[in-house]
Amino acid sequence: MKKSARFFASLLCVGLVLPASAQAATKATPTPTLTNPYGAAPMDPPGPNEVLLTVKKGTKIVKFTMKQLMALKPQTVTINEPFVKKRQSFSSIPLSLLFAKVGIAGNDMVATKALNDYIYSNTASKFVSAKGYLAVQREGKDIPFDQGGPIRIIFPSKSVWATFLDPWNWSLMSISVK
Amino acid sequence: MLTRFKRKKPQNRLIQFSFGQVALSYLVLIVLVILSYSTFSASRSSSNQRQILTNAEAPAASIIFTQRETLVYTTKLAEWTNGNLTRREVQIARALLAQRLAVIDSTGSSVGSRANPKFFDDLRLADEIVQKAPADFLPSDVHAEIGLKIHPIIDDIMENARELIVSYQQSVDQQTNALIVTHQKLARDNLLLLYLFIILMAILVAWVSVTFTRQYRRVRSQIHEEATGLISARADLLATQALVSRLKTLDEEKNEFISNVNHELRTPLTSIIGYIDLISTFSDENTNPKVNEFLKTVDRNAVLLQDLVESMLLISRLDSDQSKDFDDHVDIREVLADTVFVLQPSLNSSGIKIEIIDPDPSKEFVIHGDRGQVSQIFINLIANAIKFSPDNSSIIVDLRRVREENHPEVIRISITDRGIGIPSEDIDKLFTRFFRAQNAVDDQFEGTGLGLAIVHKIVTLHGGEIFVDSQVGRGTTMTMEFPVTQSRVERLVKDRRLDVMNRAISKMSEAQVGDLEALAHEMGGAIAFYSYEREGARLVEFSHWLRENPHLDHSDILAVRDKVVAELKKALEETSERVEA
Numbered sequence: 001m002k003k004s005a006r007f008f009a010s011l012l013c014v015g016l017v018l019p020a021s022a023q024a025a026t027k028a029t030p031t032p033t034l035t036n037p038y039g040a041a042p043m044d045p046p047g048p049n050e051v052l053l054t055v056k057k058g059t060k061i062v063k064f065t066m067k068q069l070m071a072l073k074p075q076t077v078t079i080n081e082p083f084v085k086k087r088q089s090f091s092s093i094p095l096s097l098l099f100a101k102v103g104i105a106g107n108d109m110v111a112t113k114a115l116n117d118y119i120y121s122n123t124a125s126k127f128v129s130a131k132g133y134l135a136v137q138r139e140g141k142d143i144p145f146d147q148g149g150p151i152r153i154i155f156p157s158k159s160v161w162a163t164f165l166d167p168w169n170w171s172l173m174s175i176s177v178k
Numbered sequence: 179m180l181t182r183f184k185r186k187k188p189q190n191r192l193i194q195f196s197f198g199q200v201a202l203s204y205l206v207l208i209v210l211v212i213l214s215y216s217t218f219s220a221s222r223s224s225s226n227q228r229q230i231l232t233n234a235e236a237p238a239a240s241i242i243f244t245q246r247e248t249l250v251y252t253t254k255l256a257e258w259t260n261g262n263l264t265r266r267e268v269q270i271a272r273a274l275l276a277q278r279l280a281v282i283d284s285t286g287s288s289v290g291s292r293a294n295p296k297f298f299d300d301l302r303l304a305d306e307i308v309q310k311a312p313a314d315f316l317p318s319d320v321h322a323e324i325g326l327k328i329h330p331i332i333d334d335i336m337e338n339a340r341e342l343i344v345s346y347q348q349s350v351d352q353q354t355n356a357l358i359v360t361h362q363k364l365a366r367d368n369l370l371l372l373y374l375f376i377i378l379m380a381i382l383v384a385w386v387s388v389t390f391t392r393q394y395r396r397v398r399s400q401i402h403e404e405a406t407g408l409i410s411a412r413a414d415l416l417a418t419q420a421l422v423s424r425l426k427t428l429d430e431e432k433n434e435f436i437s438n439v440n441h442e443l444r445t446p447l448t449s450i451i452g453y454i455d456l457i458s459t460f461s462d463e464n465t466n467p468k469v470n471e472f473l474k475t476v477d478r479n480a481v482l483l484q485d486l487v488e489s490m491l492l493i494s495r496l497d498s499d500q501s502k503d504f505d506d507h508v509d510i511r512e513v514l515a516d517t518v519f520v521l522q523p524s525l526n527s528s529g530i531k532i533e534i535i536d537p538d539p540s541k542e543f544v545i546h547g548d549r550g551q552v553s554q555i556f557i558n559l560i561a562n563a564i565k566f567s568p569d570n571s572s573i574i575v576d577l578r579r580v581r582e583e584n585h586p587e588v589i590r591i592s593i594t595d596r597g598i599g600i601p602s603e604d605i606d607k608l609f610t611r612f613f614r615a616q617n618a619v620d621d622q623f624e625g626t627g628l629g630l631a632i633v634h635k636i637v638t639l640h641g642g643e644i645f646v647d648s649q650v651g652r653g654t655t656m657t658m659e660f661p662v663t664q665s666r667v668e669r670l671v672k673d674r675r676l677d678v679m680n681r682a683i684s685k686m687s688e689a690q691v692g693d694l695e696a697l698a699h700e701m702g703g704a705i706a707f708y709s710y711e712r713e714g715a716r717l718v719e720f721s722h723w724l725r726e727n728p729h730l731d732h733s734d735i736l737a738v739r740d741k742v743v744a745e746l747k748k749a750l751e752e753t754s755e756r757v758e759a
Contacts, residue, residue, distance in 0.1 A: 038279035042264040145273030
């Protein structure tokens with residue numbers, strides 16, 4: 001599982017989006033854009049109580065809708081986004097804050113799981129010391145599903161995991177302690 | 179005999195490499211460099227291979243995830259047509275598939291770029307159907323209608339996804355296989371180079387080893403040869419030393435023998451000669467003339483034999499006194515006068531005169547040596563001169579002190595006669611014991627042939643040299659040179675000379691005007707005695723001038739005094755410089 005996660009992370013090493021045509025994409029280096037050429041039509045809006053994130057430790061479970069996440073007063077974090085290789089600003093919530101909601105701390109082995117079932121695991125202290133954030137918006141707008149949204153994990157440029165891409169989990173679904 | 183041992187010229191280097199070995203060494207080095215480069219390239223290739231394999235793993239994983247997302251999407255699409263899911267859930271699955279398709283790997287290609295365009299056509303068709311359908315759950319009345327539309331599309335999507343996966347997998351396989359082939363080729367090349375290197379290295383090592391062994395054996399042989407030579411030389415040296423020692427002993431024994439024999443001979447000879455003289459006194463006019471004639475012959479031969487014995491005794495003694503240290507100062511003039519006195523009877527009987535040329539009587543002719551031996555020199559040489567000179571002729575003895583350039587001063591004594599002379603072919607052998615010049619033998623001049631050998635021996639023992647210059651019928655000049663030895667007086671004068679002059683200068687400089695006349699006279703005599711004749715005369719002249727001019731101003735007197743003192747100082751400086759030189 002862990003090996004698969006590393007493979008997956010290495011796949012994310014360049015960028016999200018491609019030029020408009022598939023043929024052009026085979027020649028060109030990735031040009032970061034805010035659209036996905038393989039994306040679909042506009043999506044239906046989420047339901048008012050649609051859960052985006054579940055944080056769980058043992059029997060203690062906390063579920064967050066987008067509204068609840070925004071209520072945690074995300075702070076703006078500007079980073080060198082390693083996949084699109086561009087400075088981007090994200091509205092973000094410290095993971096430590098989310099961990100505290102269910103009492104995750106220290107050597108708790110935390111597993112972050114994406115909608116596509118990608119999982120990255122490490123201790124809570126490592127996530128905290130790496131100053132991990134949960135990004136809920138990019139450049140003041142929601143992050144589309146086909147671009148790693150709606151929520152994802154990011155790390156500041158000076159973080160020890162700034163260039164270690166495995167923990168940069170996209171389309172995050174849950175945070176749990178094994 | 180001492181074996182002459184010739185030491186071989188040592189070689190500069192103990193071990194020498196041939197041109198071929200050097201060339202082979204360079205070849206091995208070149209192969210090693212190529213092998214190193216090739217190994218490095220293979221290593222880099224291997225690293226690249228690992229990287230590409232890793233990169234290939236990533237697309238493989240990407241394919242798996244793409245397949246998964248496609249499966250998830252199509253599954254959700256099917257469930258949506260059955261009314262089990264909301265449209266949003268289908269849209270999320272579709273977005274996640276798009277997210278997957280947009281991922282770009284290290285080659286710069288996205289997963290989607292490898293897909294068949296039909297795949298995207300089907301996706302767009304499915305998107306349109308979904309978009310046109312009602313939101314939320316699909317109403318049951320349209321399940322069948324939309325299902326009919328969507329299921330072929332699902333099948334196409336799955337089929338195209340499968341093709342995408344297969345083609346992607348083939349691409350990865352091709353890259354991997356190409357790398358493996360390249361790597362295998364490099365490995366094969368490296369192996370060949372390694373074999374070549376090992377073979378060349380083995381040849382080089384074997385070759386050099388053989389050469390080293392040969393050279394080592396040759397050097398060892400040389401050392402053995404040299405050691406053998408040294409041992410042989412040492413043995414020869416010891417044998418020679420023993421021989422020298424034996425010869426020395428024999429020589430000493432011979433001298434002792436001769437000395438003893440001569441002593442034994444001299445005693446009866448003296449008695450014989452004495453009795454001959456006694457018998458002669460009894461001879462008168464009545465004695466048979468034949469008897470008188472026989473007596474004279476006996477007497478002459480007895481005297482000759484006595485001379486021979488004396489000479490042999492002397493030369494034997496000289497041979498025994500090789501290292502004798504002389505401690506006498508011998509005045510040549512005195513020795514010469516004594517010699518002339520001793521030989522006066524012979525001179526008188528032959529009417530020969532001794533003419534002594536002594537151009538510088540003030541100089542001493544003193545040598546360091548043995549007076550008796552030096553006397554023997556003059557007796558032998560002058561006696562020879564008398565013997566070979568015609569009656570009433572002159573023998574010239576010349577005494578000189580000579581200093582030639584770059585040579586120390588020597589005393590040169592020449593004795594010249596007007597005798598029969600010596601044949602030139604005999605001159606070289608003249609000082610050989612018992613040798614006699616042929617014309618002397620022919621003319622029946624008596625002699626033992628030891629006189630000049632004794633002279634040569636004594637001259638040599640006194641550090642001198644002797645030369646012969648002779649012309650047959652014109653006469654002979656025997657010239658001797660001895661190193662000068664200072665007499666006691668000369669040494670005294672030399673040692674005190676500077677002190678006396680210093681004292682004279684000091685006294686003359688400090689004296690009162692009234693004392694100058696007497697002082698100048700006294701000091702003039704003193705320094706003249708110590709070889710400052712000119713300066714001494716100058717002082718005496720100054721003294722006379724003072725006496726003859728008693729009323730001179732003191733200033734005039736002192737001015738002249740200073741001038742005289744300046745001359746004395748100059749002479750003193752010159753003497754000091756000579757002494758230092």
